[in-house]
Amino acid sequence: MTKIQYEELIAFHPGYYLKRYIENQGITQEELAKRLQTTPKYVSDLVNARINLTDEMALKLSLVCDTSVTMWLNLNQKYIEKKLLIEKRIKLDEECKLAKMLDYKFWSDLGFVKATKNIAEKVEELQRYLKISSLSVLTERDFLVQYRSGVSKIEDIHVMNANAWVQTAINIGTQSEVSPFNKNKLTHAIDEIRGMTVIDPEVFYPRLVELLAECGVALVLLPNLKNSGVNGAVKWLSKDKVVLALNNRRKYADVFWFALFHELGHVLQQRIKLLHVSDPNITNSDENELILKLEKDADDFAQNTLIPKSKYDAFINNNFKKFDKNTVLEFAKEIHLMPGIVVGRLQKDGYLSYQSALNKCKVQYEIGK
Secondary structure (H helix, E strand, O other), X not given: OOEEEEOOEEEEOHHHHHHHHHHHHOOOHHHHHHHHOOOHXXXXXXXXXXXXXXXXXXXXXXXXXXXXXXXXXXXXXXXXXXXXXXXXXXXXXXXXXXXXXXXXXXHHHOOOOOOOOOHHHHHHHHHHHHOOOOHHHHHOOOOOOOOOOOOOOOOHHHHHHHHHHHHHHHHHHHHOOOOOOOHHHHHHHHHHHHXXXXXXXXXXXXXXXXXXXXXXXXXXXXXXXXXXXXXXXEEEEEOOEEEEEXXXXXXXXXXXXXXXXXXXXXXXXXXXXXXXXXXXXXXXXXXXXXXXXXXXXXXXXHHHHHOOHHHHHHHHHHOOOOOOHXXXXXXXXXXXXXXXXXXXXXXXXXXXXXXXXXXXXXOEOOOOO
């Protein structure tokens, strides 16, 4: 293509002018090829902008066309510069379209990017903070969040925001100072963490962050990013440091604690080369058996740590699968657990409806404010 145009920008390949010369002189490309001591194919490729103009050919053209070498070299240089400008403009416009699929305010409110209304500046800021050369990297379904081909309902906007949320969590976790990872210390800390369920978040949360840091775990609690769908993630930065990230989209305490212990289950699995992402949109039959097993094990760890299986089974059987406020409160007191967590488990297992009056036992958190 001898002429490239994008909006008001136009780039003319030297072949554009060479074609006009041939037409004005009334000669054929074959004749010109003979005069230039080259092949007809070479002239055809040059006239149709399939190849670039070389310095040697610029010299030959200056002699055959009775022009200066500088003229041909200048035409070539202007074409290259304008072509690059067009490509840059096209790329920027594509990046701006992608940027509109991300909630820039999410990062500016957190202070990670500068506040601006200029879309080009937003693109540059997001590329810098998310450590990517192009926002299109975020659309790749095997970048950070491993989307499988069987998930047809997932759109680029979901993939982008999920990857962006996870990268943000990694960035924050990278800056957190923690002790070298110690699995034994973390295992022994589980009981203390579980005991925090009956404590107010303004009291337990600073201790939770401190305790996990002592075990080598950087806890990151992030606001929800619209269209991300990610509930949590575990990413090992090295064998000595792991990031555990949670989304505060759903602020019910039972959801928070289950999510935390689910991710702690992944940490204890110590699959250092895997990035675990909790997102209902990516769970499907295409996942390999290892991932499915790791997810099930993490679910079981969360359930059985919060409510020991033997005690839960006895509670279910003793109440003939009928539950009221008193029985729930008594059971929660017996196992030293927040009643709302018991209600949430009963609802998940189908013993209570999500419209149950016992929903009043479920509290909401405001953590990290």
